[in-house]
Amino acid sequence: TNMGITQKTLAGWRRREVPIEEVQALTREEADHIFRQFYFTPCRCAEMPDRTAMVVYNGAVLHGPDRSIRLLQQAFNTLGLQVDGGPLAVDGVIGRNTMAAARQTDAQVLSEAYLDEQIAYLRGLDTFDTFGDGWLNRVAALREVLETLPAGSGKRPTRSKTVTKVDDD
Secondary structure (H helix, E strand, C coil): CECCECHHHHHHHHCCCCCHHHHHCCCHHHHHHHHHHHHHCCCCHHHCCHHHHHHHHHHHHHHCHHHHHHHHHHHHHHCCEEECCECCCCCCCCCHHHHHHHHHCCHHHHHHHHHHHHHHHHHCCCCHHHHHHHHHHHHHHHHHHHHHCCCCCCCCCCCCCCEEECCCC
16 A cells, blocks of 8 residues: 555556556555545535544545445434434435434534444454554544544534434433
8 A cells, every 4th residue: 555545446546457566656646636536525525514524534545435424324323313303324325314414413423423433343343453453543543633623613504404312212
């Protein structure tokens, strides 16, 4: 890898097989384009509050967009919230309900719940014993960055979907 870009990802970007030397020669500018096209844009991070976008984008780079979106949906549901009277479908799709949840839920609370879900997911992987320390260090570093942001940082305008807290009866 170079700057987190694997040989397979670079080959997909360039639409041809690439030798290791091309991965090693990858520029920051091209890596930024790859990250935007393969991870940031598919997760629609530009439409989310900053805190939420940061965890979703980081998760997309680590696990792929589908898993990252699923973690977001699980985090929302774990908080006991609903959109238009129901929980989010955990389907890996950023549809209207998932975007409403991402935009309207307190970004600090949702990002923390996301990171908790992410850690649980990572701990369940067969390769955790080998790579777990590095993954947990990455999550801890992201948590530290999130803590430096001012409260309410990254709030976006609300949309027509209704997000509510479910009472525990």
